[in-house]
Amino acid sequence: MSNAEIAHVLEKIARLLEVQGAIRFKIQSYDRVSRVVADLDRPLAEIFAAEGHKGLTALPGIGESTAAKIEEMLTKGRCTKYEELQAALPPGIEELLAVPGMGPKTALLAATRLKVRSLDDLERAIQAHKLAALPRMGAKLEEKLLKGIAIVRQGLARKSLGEALPLADALLDSLRALPGVSRAEAAGSLRRMRETVGDLDLLVAPRRPADATAIMRAFVSHPDVTGIIAHGDTKASVRLRQGLDADLRVIEPAAFGAALHYFTGSKSHNIRVRELGVKLGLKINEYGVFRGAKRVGGREETEIFRAVRLPFIPPELREDEGEIEAAAKGRLPRLVDARDIRGDLHVHSTWSDGRASIEAMVAAARALGYEYLAFCDHSQSLKVARGLSVPDLRRKHREIDALNRDLRGFRVLKGAEVDILPDGSLDYPDEVLDELDVVVASVHTRFTLDEAAQTKRVVAALRHPRVTFLGHPTGRMLGMRDAHPINLHDVIAAARDHGKALELNAQPDRLDLSSGPLREARAAGVMIAIGSDAHDTASLSFVPRFGAGAARRGWVGPGQVLNALPLAKLLKRLGNAKPRSARFRAASPGA
DNA sequence: GCCGTTTTCGGCCCGACTGTTTTCAGTCG
Numbered sequence: 001m002s003n004a005e006i007a008h009v010l011e012k013i014a015r016l017l018e019v020q021g022a023i024r025f026k027i028q029s030y031d032r033v034s035r036v037v038a039d040l041d042r043p044l045a046e047i048f049a050a051e052g053h054k055g056l057t058a059l060p061g062i063g064e065s066t067a068a069k070i071e072e073m074l075t076k077g078r079c080t081k082y083e084e085l086q087a088a089l090p091p092g093i094e095e096l097l098a099v100p101g102m103g104p105k106t107a108l109l110a111a112t113r114l115k116v117r118s119l120d121d122l123e124r125a126i127q128a129h130k131l132a133a134l135p136r137m138g139a140k141l142e143e144k145l146l147k148g149i150a151i152v153r154q155g156l157a158r159k160s161l162g163e164a165l166p167l168a169d170a171l172l173d174s175l176r177a178l179p180g181v182s183r184a185e186a187a188g189s190l191r192r193m194r195e196t197v198g199d200l201d202l203l204v205a206p207r208r209p210a211d212a213t214a215i216m217r218a219f220v221s222h223p224d225v226t227g228i229i230a231h232g233d234t235k236a237s238v239r240l241r242q243g244l245d246a247d248l249r250v251i252e253p254a255a256f257g258a259a260l261h262y263f264t265g266s267k268s269h270n271i272r273v274r275e276l277g278v279k280l281g282l283k284i285n286e287y288g289v290f291r292g293a294k295r296v297g298g299r300e301e302t303e304i305f306r307a308v309r310l311p312f313i314p315p316e317l318r319e320d321e322g323e324i325e326a327a328a329k330g331r332l333p334r335l336v337d338a339r340d341i342r343g344d345l346h347v348h349s350t351w352s353d354g355r356a357s358i359e360a361m362v363a364a365a366r367a368l369g370y371e372y373l374a375f376c377d378h379s380q381s382l383k384v385a386r387g388l389s390v391p392d393l394r395r396k397h398r399e400i401d402a403l404n405r406d407l408r409g410f411r412v413l414k415g416a417e418v419d420i421l422p423d424g425s426l427d428y429p430d431e432v433l434d435e436l437d438v439v440v441a442s443v444h445t446r447f448t449l450d451e452a453a454q455t456k457r458v459v460a461a462l463r464h465p466r467v468t469f470l471g472h473p474t475g476r477m478l479g480m481r482d483a484h485p486i487n488l489h490d491v492i493a494a495a496r497d498h499g500k501a502l503e504l505n506a507q508p509d510r511l512d513l514s515s516g517p518l519r520e521a522r523a524a525g526v527m528i529a530i531g532s533d534a535h536d537t538a539s540l541s542f543v544p545r546f547g548a549g550a551a552r553r554g555w556v557g558p559g560q561v562l563n564a565l566p567l568a569k570l571l572k573r574l575g576n577a578k579p580r581s582a583r584f585r586a587a588s589p590g591a
Numbered sequence: 592g593c594c595g596t597t598t599t600c601g602g603c604c605c606g607a608c609t610g611t612t613t614t615c616a617g618t619c620g
Contacts, residue, residue, distance in 0.1 A: 136611060139610095231608095278604075
């Protein structure tokens with residue numbers, strides 16, 4: 001079983017223990033271990049094969065009992081404990097627990113007293129008002145659960161960062177425009193730049209305490225709000241027209257930093273920080289840092305970290321994936337920042353399927369403060385994207401040469417996004433590739449090859465001396481298309497061995513690579529090219545807006561980013577690969 | 592169930608909102 005599957009079973013065990021009324025700490029323990037497993041960058045199967053039982057218990061939160069369960073899952077593909085729990089509880093209870101608003105108590109009551117076994121049963125019971133007849137249940141709960149059923153049926157779609165970020169920015173703008181608002185920030189997974197976002201968490205500091213009511217009222221009556229889920233004194237939850245929920249909290253300025261930290265999460269990161277606080281005799285919550293009843297910090301986020309004797313940890317790292325330990329040792333990496341980006345090595349133009357001319361793209365790039373832009377239009381066989389024939393490619397090069405003659409302080413680079421053909425060879429002959437400054441090798445066809453074949457194909461391309469980097473390495477489209485099967489460990493190793501970079505494609509519905517492989521690449525010393533893959537001028541901003549954040553989640557520093565190099569150093573690096581192509585050609589008959 | 596430069600047993604992170612209640616349980620983040 002994969003890590004994700006094992007994490008899923010452990011999470012299910014926690015939910016079922018909750019129904020059983022097990023002690024809170026046992027449940028927390030399963031929840032924690034489930035998160036640990038889900039976040040591992042190495043397969044448990046590999047750890048167990050290499051280090052056995054001890055390798056498992058060495059992982060945080062995993063003791064004897066959990067290790068035994070994991071071993072059973074790895075070797076037999078099942079978990080007796082989970083099966084026993086399922087057998088001991090009413091059938092269908094897990095389906096009920098998936099409904100928002102339905103917790104362990106309500107689910108158990110519905111399952112035992114009303115014999116509800118499924119979503120459909122639950123819906124019927126509610127419509128017959130049987131649920132409201134149970135103790136402590138009423139009409140409002142029925143209403144909430146009916147909405148919850150609808151949400152489960154339409155799929156709990158998380159929105160991509162690309163949809164959520166502009167929405168949050170617009171809401172923040174309207175909040176900041178209110179006279180009673182002194183500060184408004186987004187928190188939550190959005191601030192951590194997670195690639196998908198479940199809801200928006202917004203925080204506001206009022207100028208005066210009395211302003212809170214008006215701010216809340218303005219928020220719940222925003223034109224994008226289609227429903228109010230909760231509306232209290234300090235918190236409101238609403239459903240937005242765009243299909244996302246947003247929470248607003250009004251926070252007194254003296255606690256704003258504490259609240260920002262608390263609501264930014266992640267949950268496991270917060271737990272770790274609060275635990276550190278407890279050891280130092282402090283209580284940390286969303287209202288501040290407290291020693292006894294006295295608040296000793298909380299206005300700024302830095303005060304939270306200072307209280308637990310850590311340096312400031314950037315939001316993108318707050319996943320409890322080693323950032324606390326690194327911070328404690330003073331080994332937090334300096335992360336790449338949008339300001340470090342000097343250019344873009346993956347953009348398209350009207351020569352292939354782009355919607356802007358080379359000149360228009362260059363103007364937009366200069367406005368971003370870039371020094372260079374590599375035009376990587378599609379290669380000849382990708383007909384759907386109007387891939388360039390060799391003569392067209394050379395005509396394009398003449399346009400670039402002419403442009404470069406006139407440009408000062410900016411360089412247009414000749415590039416191509418060259419298809420990796422199914423056999424691993426490239427879609428232009430070597431003598432054409434030799435004319436290019438930047439070769440992005442990408443898979444656009446035959447996504448269905450099995451993992452071994454796809455990996456072999458990509459590794460073959462990385463071995464080619466003229467390739468600069470691998471484009472969108474997994475091919476995933478968030479919420480639309482899964483990554484194609486590929487062994488990224490092998491790909492990263494090949495990139496390392498052949499001195500090639502990997503792309504972090506900054507299209508917000510790709511963000512390909514994700515943080516796990518980025519960290520592995522970083523550890524291997526593999527350079528990352530953060531490419532916008534822009535097909536129009538506006539999309540150039542994908543790199544600073546989404547790509548930099550995604551790279552930061554992968555602990556990537558400016559020194560590992562190819563397009564953070566100044567032009568002269570970039571050219572030197574690109575040029576270094578050139579002489580090797582002669583040897584490659586000699587060794588490649590048919591090229 | 593996990594864990595330990597105070598502990599191998601006794602702790603384990605914290606609070607808001609809602610609904611159905613006359614003081615609080617349940618759910619969520």
